[in-house]
Amino acid sequence: MTDQSDNAASVRSEPMPPWRWAYRLLRVVVMLLMAYWLSNSGDAFFYQGF
């Protein structure tokens, strides 16, 4: 059992319905876009008074 045991369980539970595919792909895209945006915008994203 590790941090990602849910993922491992989902790998075993094929076949996956299309809506589940779409949801998981959308989640990946959102996470990647946010990571890309913040890693590029850097300090400009944040209020400089912190």
Added chain:
Amino acid sequence: MNPTIDLTTPGFWLVALLAMAVMTPITHGALRRWVWACVNLLFIAWMLRLRVVEVVAGVAVAHLALRLLTCRGWGLLIALGGLASTVGLFVLHKLPGVSQGMGTSVVNPLLLAVGFSYVFLRLIDAGRVIYEGGRAPPDLPSTVNYLLPFHMLAAGPIQSYEDFVDQPAIPKPISAVEALSGVERIALGLFKKFVVAYMIRKVFLTEFYVTGPYFLFEVQLHYLWIYLDFSAYSDIAVGIGRLMGVHTPENFDRPYLARNMIDFWDRWHISLSLWVRRNLFIPVQLSLARRTGGKRALMIATLAFTVSFLLCGLWHGISWPFFAWGAMHAFGLVVTNAYRYWLTRRLGRKGVKAYKEKLIYRLLAQLGTFQYVAFSLVIIVYPWKDLWS
């Protein structure tokens, strides 16, 4: 300058995509090993800007030494010499100012390569396993692949040599769902590192230039930040490994739920914990047990925990804060072990099981362990110099 692995540079991801593209279709074991070695060396040359000829020379020396470990008569000599030189190089590299002072000499890239803390641990693990006869020594491409896997260089995990050797030469083709789960791990790692951990650091952390209640608040968030940032590297490594068909061990199992320090080290940086167990704790414990004829088990475990975690602290960095961090963890492990021993004697096994199942005790134990770990991490980063001055 020490080489660093920057996940924000396109180069890292280009190498990862190249590895997935060229390794997945290969169905010949030896060819796959060589291609994988070429990808790792490309990464070393391109991303870390180390001179490949010198790194290959260093790997070749390690390869030869690992093979000689199996020679009758010479094995012990090679093992001791190899151990002394590897530890010597590692210590030289870790000492402040030494590797920088060597400029561009031939030894410097080798020091940098061996100085990668995780490479050092892998070399020791392989040496021990081969010397004990547990597994055969690797061929040259496997030596490159075991010591310098590009996706595990940044922050582990530390694959055991047995695990590396035992993985199939040609992995099973991955399904679309498995590929998606690999991509999800990478995305999750990037999200944890560049969104959640980054925002926590940026918004809440002051590097402990605060006092009062905010200091206590920052201690909690600092632990959370380290967990998110560190485990993110492991997520990315596991995801890339899954897509390439290279087994990459898991490194974290919800450490914030740990109910004591032994439980914590079963959940935090698991691959380092297992390395310490295999290469420090068990050898020290066995050696002492032989001398005492199996008596004084608690005393032996205490000594083994102390030696293991003081060295573990110094592996992170040769400095007083890391030594103190190692000492604090050794103390926590020793106390946990002694308490467990005392509790079992007092309540019996059934009594201990009933005791552990009580919710209030579990919550208190988890809270106490969380605080202990969080404060131990503060020791490493607290601005002690400013405090003294």
